[in-house]
Amino acid sequence: MRSLLKVLIFLSPLILRGSVLRQTIEVSPEELTFQKAKGYDVISLPGCDYVYEAGHPHLPIKSVYILLPSNAKLVDFRVTDVSVEKIDGRFNIYPAQHQIPLLKGLSRDFTPPDEAIYSSDKPYPASPLEFAQTGNLGGYRVAAFKFYPLYYVPKRGELYLRRRIEFEVRYEKSLKSETIKRSAVAEKTYRELLSRFVLNPEDIDRFSPKTREEGQFDYLIITDEAYQEAFEPLIAWKTRKGFVGAIRTVSWIDSHYSGYDLAEKIRNYLKIAHADSGVTWVLIGGDTDIVPARNAYVYAEGYTDYAPSDLYYSDLDGSWDADGDHVYGEVADSLD
Known part of the structure; x- marks a missing residue:
């Protein structure tokens, strides 16, 4: 008993x-x-x-x-x-x-x-x-x-x-309180996600960040110039579903943004696009020969390796390289 x-x-x-x-x-x-x-x-x-x-x-x-x-x-x-x-x-x-x-x-x-x-x-x-x-x-x-x-x-x-x-x-x-550019569709998605895993979903309304909708696009495709036309129908369909979409080519990002390498340039662009335009969804349109993956440091029980990760383009807090040694994702890099 x-x-x-x-x-x-x-x-x-x-x-x-x-x-x-x-x-x-x-x-x-x-x-x-x-x-x-x-x-x-x-x-x-x-x-x-x-x-x-x-x-x-x-x-x-x-x-x-x-x-x-x-x-x-x-x-x-x-x-x-x-x-x-x-x-x-x-x-x-x-x-x-x-x-x-x-x-x-x-x-x-x-x-x-x-x-x-x-x-x-x-x-x-x-x-x-x-x-x-x-x-x-x-x-x-x-x-x-x-x-x-x-x-x-x-x-x-x-x-x-x-x-x-x-x-x-x-x-x-x-x-510091910051106002975030975000569409109503994106805000609804964040709230639905939070409601599924936090213990206090009843606090979402009163604890939400300040948001505003003007000048934003929320759906972004990053791809090669050769595939840009092929993705246009997807952007059109997303627009009919209520999203505001855009396509950016890797070459355009490479020439307009700074970074240690192409992967960091893409991530730096995404940080700006998220903050200034409200980008919430990103489609990587191509394999790693088009949009490079970040090889992230992996350590377990004395074993060290490097694993290709597109999470690098999703977790936009910090740099993934806080100690500046260009080895990404180490414990010392303080990932959020």
Whole structure:
């Protein structure tokens, strides 16, 4: 039989400055699935990633997002209430394994449980909620957190579900407010996207950035001169659907914008087009021999590689090269 516990957690006194958002996360035990692997228990929960530190208990992690005012910064947060339910049985949770690049055909030996953790009678992970980062989505400010719906007491083989947590997020309006050029169609798309993943979609109206519609186009095709005519019917169709579209050739961007290389010139143009014209959708009209991909730095568990990425043209915050060494996407480059 499951037993229900209620725990009050006060991480720190809340300083009553700024504004506070109160949120709740709930998880049903019926969502859990249980499997066996190498004699260990593997617990799954829909919509979750997993603890990836090798040798640590392989438990679900759920990313949760809170919408803040567009000109706000997160100051702190605290968990105020947790309802916990013990899961029947004795568990030996599968240890997380090292990450390896599968395309290289590499393999590693099985990583056993971390003895310091698995011999402990302390809950793992101890905290139900961790702050990850704040980011920007089309002028909307979003704070990301990691929620740990389960915790494990290894020495006793006990597993607990955090069925419900309540927490508070404190923020202050301290950033410069900017007016964004954006069409009504684009704004509707941003709002629909946010409503699907933030915990507080009811705040979208009051936390939205200021927008204005004049002088914008929202749908852009980047291609080679040889394909420009072929894309004209698509622009015409988009116009009939309510979009305002345009075509720019790679050669035109190359001759009008600065950058270390062609990829950076295209990205610099997109930053300006997004800010000044409200561009929201970009179609890359050609393979990498026409519109170059950015080879982004990839690191995992001691393995280093470079992966072609068109996300470089989508994530327009920063430069992807904060340290200026022309190795893009490193940890030191502070990607949003």
